[in-house]
Amino acid sequence: MSERSFNVFTARAEQIDPEANIIATYYVEGKDISIVEAGVKIAAEESIGTWTEVSTATEWIVKNLPAKVFEHKVQDKNTGIIKIAYPNTLFDFETGGIPHILSIVAGNLFGSSSLQNVRLLDLEFPSEFVSLFKGPKFGIEGVRKLIGTLDDRRPHLGTIIKPKVGLNPKETANVAYEAAMGGVDFIKDDETLTNQKFCPLADRVTHVMTALDRVKSETGRTVLYSPDVTTETYKLRDLAQVALDHGANALMVDVIPCGFSAVRLLAEDPSIKVPIHVHRCMHAAMTRNPKHGISMMVISKLVRLAGGDQFHTGTAAGKMGGKEKKIEELISINDFLKGRFYRLKATFPVASGGVHPTLVPINVLTLGKDLVIQAGGGIHGHPEGTRVGATAMRQAIDAAVNGVPLEEYAKTHRELAVAIKHWGMKFVSDD
Numbered sequence: 001m002s003e004r005s006f007n008v009f010t011a012r013a014e015q016i017d018p019e020a021n022i023i024a025t026y027y028v029e030g031k032d033i034s035i036v037e038a039g040v041k042i043a044a045e046e047s048i049g050t051w052t053e054v055s056t057a058t059e060w061i062v063k064n065l066p067a068k069v070f071e072h073k074v075q076d077k078n079t080g081i082i083k084i085a086y087p088n089t090l091f092d093f094e095t096g097g098i099p100h101i102l103s104i105v106a107g108n109l110f111g112s113s114s115l116q117n118v119r120l121l122d123l124e125f126p127s128e129f130v131s132l133f134k135g136p137k138f139g140i141e142g143v144r145k146l147i148g149t150l151d152d153r154r155p156h157l158g159t160i161i162k163p164k165v166g167l168n169p170k171e172t173a174n175v176a177y178e179a180a181m182g183g184v185d186f187i188k189d190d191e192t193l194t195n196q197k198f199c200p201l202a203d204r205v206t207h208v209m210t211a212l213d214r215v216k217s218e219t220g221r222t223v224l225y226s227p228d229v230t231t232e233t234y235k236l237r238d239l240a241q242v243a244l245d246h247g248a249n250a251l252m253v254d255v256i257p258c259g260f261s262a263v264r265l266l267a268e269d270p271s272i273k274v275p276i277h278v279h280r281c282m283h284a285a286m287t288r289n290p291k292h293g294i295s296m297m298v299i300s301k302l303v304r305l306a307g308g309d310q311f312h313t314g315t316a317a318g319k320m321g322g323k324e325k326k327i328e329e330l331i332s333i334n335d336f337l338k339g340r341f342y343r344l345k346a347t348f349p350v351a352s353g354g355v356h357p358t359l360v361p362i363n364v365l366t367l368g369k370d371l372v373i374q375a376g377g378g379i380h381g382h383p384e385g386t387r388v389g390a391t392a393m394r395q396a397i398d399a400a401v402n403g404v405p406l407e408e409y410a411k412t413h414r415e416l417a418v419a420i421k422h423w424g425m426k427f428v429s430d431d
């Protein structure tokens with residue numbers, strides 16, 4: 001590394017003002033270069049540098065725009081953690097928003113031939129940037145108010161209609177009715193169901209909402225339904241409107257296929273007055289490799305900024321659950337979504353994927369009560385059907401919240417007993 005590059009692209013920690021920079025933390029593995037050299041490669045490429053010196057860089061550019069490596073922690077030889085400060089002047093926060101931030105802090109660097117691996121672990125934003133976002137319209141408190149759980153603050157129970165595709169609108173509505181009568185608070189489409197011919201969105205929403213109106217008149221309970229409006233950006237607003245016109249009281253979107261701006265588009269539209277449920281399918285292409293990619297924490301921060309009211313973050317036990325380190329990470333992600341973040345409302349973390357009643361206590365004990373715990377197979381796969389499956393899940397939640405061992409609770413709750421007998425303590429492993 002030349003002395004000039006070192007001087008231009010590094011700084012001491014005390015020189016970095018967190019209000020004047022976006023700060024990115026990376027795990028890096030240099031290819032025969034130190035982690036500071038690796039950091040300088042990133043800082044240069046993502047701000048004003050390229051593979052060679054150029055004669056066109058003015059004094060103003062060199063003074064104001066370089067990103068700077070200002071902290072590093074070597075873990076092993078060429079491997080470690082670095083922090084890079086990207087000066088606010090590098091961005092037009094208002095015009096560029098999240099896409100522009102990502103094209104810098106998570107841009108070309110992932111393909112650099114100087115790096116064996118690189119993972120964006122965290123992002124910290126100056127208040128000037130965050131102040132441009134409205135965040136979740138409802139947040140945890142707003143969703144609890146709609147469902148009626150502001151006082152008892154138990155975890156919400158959600159279900160994903162299964163099979164994930166194939167049912168027609170009437171069949172979908174029948175399953176929704178049964179699930180709601182069994183005790184779910186929230187119903188969502190699966191991430192692959194949108195507007196296919198066998199189950200058109202408008203018809204589906206009409207039938208499901210009619211069924212949920214029936215549930216309301218029979219039980220007094222409000223149940224939310226979020227149809228999946230995942231589509232091309234230019235069609236998103238219109239598709240959301242179709243769902244709303246037919247009565248949808250929530251909306252769902254797949255954030256990685258659609259982009260963070262799709263969530264923001266829905267959340268910041270003043271005419272959309274329902275919560276936005278955000279599914280994370282495709283995230284593992286970025287999050288799964290612990291050495292390379294983008295962490296789930298970064299994705300979660302961007303979803304809260306963009307305005308997701310509910311967001312899938314994973315389970316403490318389920319088909320994606322397991323490793324201790326992952327659980328620690330999951331807890332800190334959920335804590336971030338629930339905790340203070342400037343003036344933005346909190347996002348409800350969603351634990352979903354392979355959950356069934358016997359896995360409820362570990363999820364609730366690990367992740368707390370501000371949680372939407374969801375089951376598809378774990379409700380519709382109950383030997384006595386959807387309604388009983390939903391009741392068994394609600395009983396498992398009640399047992400967990402009251403600190404009663406599941407087997408004990410099952411002695412007086414038959415639906416739960418049947419579920420325990422059917423699934424035992426099985427951890428499913430299919431991602």
Ligand code: 3PG
Nearest residue numbers: 160352353354375376377
């Ligand atoms: C989801 O959307 O999280 C999955 O479809 C969950 O389905 P499962 O509960 O049947 O694993």
